[in-house]
Amino acid sequence: MAKSPKATTSRRPTRKPRARSAAVPPSADIEDLAPSGVLAGPTSAAPALRSGLLRWYDAHRRDLPWRFPAAPGREGREKRAYAVWVSEVMLQQTRVPVVIDYYSRWMARWPTVETLAAATQEEVNEMWAGLGYYRRARFLLEGAKQIAEKGEFPSTASTLRQVRGIGDYTAGAIASIAFNEVTPLVDGNVVRVISRLFAIADNPKESSTVKRFWELAGQLVDPSRPGDFNQAMMELGATLCSKTKPDCSQCPVSSHCQALVLSHENPLIGVTDYPRVVPKAKPRSDFAAVCVVQIEQGLEQEMAAGKCNFFLLIKRPEEGLLAGLWEFPSVLVDECKTDPLNRRKEMDRYLKRLVDIDVEQKSNLVLREDVGQHVHVFSHIRLTMHVELMVLKIKGDMGQVCNKGRDSTKLKLVDESSIDSMGLTSGIRKVYNMVKAFKEKKLSEQTQMPTKKRNRRQKQ
Known part of the structure; x- marks a missing residue:
């Protein structure tokens, strides 16, 4: 029996992004994780994404005071590591323009981890005032004392995680940017980029989803320029791949973005549907x-x-x-x-x-x-x-x-x-x-x- 025109026109397409992402094995290789029609080949897709992103980063990255080349030798790398550490802790839940002033004042007063280790908690709190989340300032001081006591700045993600207050994200940032270790990092910006690249509609706060983001980031990171690649991922999420107004036409990896493909196929799906917005608990x-x-x-x-x-x-x-x-x-x-x-x-x-x-x-x-x-x-x-x-x-x-x-x-x-x-x-x-x-x-x-x-x- 033929369907009535009314029944046909009143039906709306069903939005099912979760079904697509749920079918992807969480431990698969990066190329196997590529949705069909996006990462084109098992051997060429990831390198193409890396090179496109790095070219964009080299041309468009913001000039920030903590982005400077490390001087030759161990001392130069440790100075770079300290700058990355301070800036990344400050940048957690704080906008870049605000952090620039705080970072400059902080580094002028405590230019090395040793000078910070000699400070008092009250001095650190006064310098930190206005940034919020004062526990981070306390951990910075405690971590600096720990590093100064050992006499050497940890240079790998695994040893950095042993420092008070340094977690997976900060360890990945310091190890890759300052010491060129091929290790990933995942912050809110990286979560947004990866969730759109692979149309991951799962709850980004769940531990299984977080683990998946880390696995994907680890397989994406560029082996020759891990620090620049990680910064490029964060830079992309902070600028073009924003929460509400992504500029997909200027995005260097838009041809690899499954969320963009789905938005073209289904008018009920938008790039901004990824990652899923999880309602915050009422304070x-x-x-x-x-x-x-x-x-x-x-x-x-x-x-x-x-x-x-x-x-x-x-x-x-x-x-x-x-x-x-x-x-x-x-x-x-x-x-x-x-x-x-x-x-x-x-x-x-x-x-x-x-x-x-x-x-x-x-x-x-x-x-x-x-x-x-x-x-x-x-x-x-x-x-x-x-x-x-x-x-x-x-x-x-x-x-x-x-x-x-x-x-x-x-x-x-x-x-x-x-x-x-x-x-x-x-x-x-x-x-x-x-x-x-x-x-x-x-x-x-x-x-x-x-x-x-x-x-x-x-x-x-």
Whole structure:
């Protein structure tokens, strides 16, 4: 029986990219993995892809400060390795224009792994401030100390992985770029390029898929120029083969791209369907009471800024979120207890326990006011900070404030000029700027107050 025209025209093509990719054996050779009609021959396809990509990279690669030829000899290669290491760690989840400035300042201060090894964690954190993911900075320092102690920079991917904080990706980058080892690397850009070359629609976060990307990258890497090839793959993913607007017409390997072939065959399939977009887990919501404790010494009850103002900073635990970094007194509170009364009760208990400050009895409370809220989003946490300013007048030696704490090494008083130049996290810096703006507004209101009214208030 003939089909009705209506039934024929209403049917939409079925999109089945997963079936194609699932049929490819995960351990097959690179040429065997080539989808039909893309990598044309078992012996010529991979070399053609390599040469095309490298020609493009030689002509179009960006001029970046960490891309420089290594000087002859072991020392030159180790200097190159250190530069690659620092830049690749900084580039994780950070845009290149931002990293360039950080990298330049970092290398000017610590030009070798030995000079970095002599730094303190606090110095490193200050230099890193604003890049986020401070654990990476801690691992850089710990890894540098480990390398300096051994007296030699590891030169293979396997030995590099033994260094604190260096994983498969960074090890592959250093070994191939600095020491010319024929070893792959896989980052987000490489995942995007490979998933499109082979139309891999599997979940890119699953371990089996990640393993497959590494196998493919290992079979693709150019044996004569492994470092340049790996950089070319990353460069392609960062520029032409972008997430949402790939420039396939300018791509040097578009003739090898199975995703592009499928997009031509089926209007419901696009190159940007690869790799599959995996929805991010919704970050949990946390709430914190943050108290900027300003301590005055010998000042009147005015909001005028001066060199006699100090701020209390608390060092976070050495493990966990923002480990070892300095912040204003902060305590997590339940969402149902974010009102001013409950927040202040929690903060008072915290200050009493931590630094033995009793707001009502031992200190002269000059001012305590709510400043506002700041929402800071981490990768897995949405933190709402309820910020207040507390101004105290402490009689006697201010150093006793910290010495009374249970662990005075985790407390310090910092003056205004120092805190302006400190490497605070972006969230804490935002809190401090909120308080500065609040104080300036308060001071402006006081100076604009009529003289008689101001004098009357001062007499009270």
